Every structure is written in C-alpha cells, then in structure tokens.
Amino acid sequence: MTVQSGRRERKKAATRQKIADTALRLFLERGYDAVGIRDVAAEADVAVTTLFSHFASKEALVFEQDEDFEQRLTRAVTGRAPHEPLIPALRREVLALVRHCTADSAAPVWRMIDTSPALRKYEESVRMRHADALATAIAADPGPTRSETAARAIARFVIDAYSLAREAADPQAALDEIFPMIEAAWQVTSPSANDPGPATVLD
Amino acid sequence: MTVQSGRRERKKAATRQKIADTALRLFLERGYDAVGIRDVAAEADVAVTTLFSHFASKEALVFEQDEDFEQRLTRAVTGRAPHEPLIPALRREVLALVRHCTADSAAPVWRMIDTSPALRKYEESVRMRHADALATAIAADPGPTRSETAARAIARFVIDAYSLAREAADPQAALDEIFPMIEAAWQVTSPSANDPGPATVLD
DNA sequence: AATCTAACACTAACAGTTAGTGTTTTATAA
C-alpha cells in the first residue's frame, strides 16, 4: 500500500465537495426541511448511497467542516507559545471562531441552523465532541497539572462560552463577560489554590 | 370550559403511563435499537398514532420524567430559603439528582442511554432545555443582579457539572471539584467584584 | 495486460414520523 497518486483522492474529494455545495445551495434556496436527501443526490448527480458514503447523515451535510473547528480549538491549546497562559489563548481562538460564524457570509447558514430543531440538536452533539477533544488537549497540557475532571469542566465551559457568544447580540461583549468567569474557575483548580498568598497568574 | 372532573385525565395519564412502562420494559429486555415503535404500540395495545400523541419521539419514551428534573432544578433556585446563597443550594440539588440517576434501580436505564447514540444525543438537547429554564430562574433571582449573560453561563456550568458527575466514577468527588469552580465563576460576576476588599460570600 | 480495490450505482427495504379520516368516550349544556 503505497501513497495514493492523487487522482482517485482528488475525484473523491471533488465528489464530496460537489455534494456538500449542492446540499447547502438547495437548503438555503428552499429551506432545510423542504429538501430531501433524494433531491440533493439527484441534483449532485450521485446515488443516495454514495451521498451517505461521504456523509453520515443529512445534518452532517451542513456541518461539513466541523473538524477544522475542532482542530483550531485543540491547537489553540497545544500550539500556543511556551508559557502562554491557557485561558487567554482559548479566549482569543473562541473569539476568532465566533467572528467566523457571525460573519455576513456565514449568517444565512447559521440562521438556518438556529431555526431547524434537527440541526440545533445535531450541533449540540458536535459541540460535545469538541468539548471532549478540548478536554483531552487541556489534560495533556504541561505545567501545573490539574485533575481530569477539572480539565473536562473547563473544556465544557469554554464550549459554552462559544455557544452563548454565537447566539448573543454582541458576541464580543458576551465573551468579555464569560471568560473572566472561566478564568476564575480555572484559578481555583490551581495546585496553589490553597496557598493563602496572592493568586498566581502564571497559567 | 370548567375544570375537568378527573376521569378523562386519569384515563389519559394511565394510557401514557402504560405506554411508557411498556416501552421501558421492552427496551431493557431486548435493547433500545432492537425494539421498534410498532412493537411498543402493539405490546401496550394502542395505535402507533396514539403513542405519538403522548410522546413526541421514540427517545422521549425513555426521558418520560424530564420535566420533574427541570422543576427540581428551578425550584432549587426559586424555592430556597431567603438569603440562602445560590450556588450551594444548586450544589445540593445537583448532588441529589445525580444520586437519583446513579442509584442501582436507575442504573440499567442509564447504561442503555449511555450506549445508544440516539439517546445520548437526545439527552444533550434535554439538558439544553434544562439549562435555559435554569438560566431564566437564576436571572429572575432577587438580590444583587447579574447580567443575563452571566445567568446563562452559570446555568450551563451547573448542567455541565451534573452531566460530568453523572458520568464520573465518583460523582460526589466530581461535584466537590467542579462546584468550587462554579462558585468562583459566580463570585466574579458579583457587582462588588471590582471591590478590592475581601470577597463577599453573601450570595 | 492482468488484477485488485475503492468508489459508485441501483433496488428494495426498514424504521420513525405524520397526514388524513373516522370512531368512541367523556364532560357539560339544554
């Protein structure tokens, strides 16, 4: 099994992209519920089974790039500058992600998501996956070690911040309010939390 | 339209309960995925459409009492003793709820939920509803007023605590770790948070 | 050139869910 020489992979990626593009276009034109899987498959000129070999579900057609999202989050932790504090790094990345979602170009898609119960539900499960991945990254972070429970809790809080900010009228203001809360929660898990001296802000 | 004199309501509740009991029994006997809606309806001796007039979905059959859950949470806020601090009251209730879920009698049901993707996903959306209800209760709480954003964030954190504790090997220990984090996050939203003096613990 | 594999296609079906329609039961008004 050597490396694939490309054409096959390119064709596969092209088919996948064509399906995703077609789906999104139809969903935005006629509404998510009004478009059936068979419509998407026909318009993309593939069989229904082919569609499902590229996407696990109808909802997954809309969240095509959620792996990017997850990678950006975990890399904000694992790839940050040495000794850079964790929470501010996450804050920066979450802000960037929220800006990305609330940009004008993405607005119609998110309006569609917010008005479809099926899509909202699906997004919640996607967020859970992201929270788990983030928790793993945080737990593996060097420096003063916190418990796994603390890591998982902070990861959820960060995902909550993203979710609340995305829905807020003023995302930046929401983050400005929530992230100090997260910072305080994080400080309290510090190994030196029992130290009566001034709180350390080193991470 | 006067008050219903009972018989009709009792019959309706009985039908609903019979459906729920039958469903849970079959699910536990044969596995959630192996039991179809038509099986449940037949065994409960009702029509499929009747089943769906009592429950919105197959998953809802399993989360029959989720409104109780929501009420207990919101009442832990709205019905607590005057001047009782918010977070400890929530901690007590969450601990009771987690104990309830992890009790031996409920264990098989939760094992079923944890192993079925469809049920896990559904539970996530139920938790979101609970978080929203809790946020409303917190926002309406008298005393030092916090912003709506802060209320929503704390509500999510509390639901996260419940969820993480329920899955943890030692639920009590998990709550002992997470609730101080929530308390710290809550303190930071206090109107006197900018006060350089000692932190108030009054609510 | 021979061959192996992965992507794709097609049919048919299954499972959850709903629309449409009609029947029975219950509560209340006359």
Next chain:
DNA sequence: TTATAAAACACTAACTGTTAGTGTTAGATT
C-alpha cells in the same frame, strides 16, 4: 335525560432518513 362539543383513540397509507445487498466501473498495482 338527551344533545352537543371536545378530546382521545384507531386505522391506513404514506413520506423521509438510512442501510443492506449486489453489482459495475475507474484507478492503481503488479
């Protein structure tokens, strides 16, 4: 009591997302 309205229930038939089973084709490997 009887008449009437409303709610619960039943039945059929369909729609929609999803999958199993089975080939077929195009690309990669030898």
